Amino acid sequence: MLELTESARQELDAYFKGKEKSDIRIYLAPGGCTGPRLALAIDAATEDDQSEEQGGFTFCINKDLLGQIEGVKIDLTHMGFMVEPTVPLPQSGGGGCSGCSGGCGA
DSSP: OEEEOHHHHHHHHHHHTTSOOOOEEEEEEOOGGGOOEEEEEEOOOOTTEEEEEETTEEEEEEHHHHHHHOOEEEEEETTEEEEEESSOOOOOSOSGGGSTTOSTTO
16 A cells, blocks of 8 residues: 655654654645645544554555555655655646636736
């Protein structure tokens, strides 16, 4: 279900240094022009979730969402954590003249 890169694990280690580790939720967040995206948050697992341990951390994700995306890769970029689904999420808007820019030539 989950792949955690070494750089992402190190960043999580740094974040939780001196703190009690909490469950980390993988969830569907609004994505603006390009549609929804996956993100991370600290949140306890529920009975509707599947949990998995990776790199000393417990990740949880809604079972229905996991069924749609089949798996996740968590990596670290210069912009922060990147949470990539195995099966891409449907995209909306984003291109052409009707994207977030407000129209052609805007």
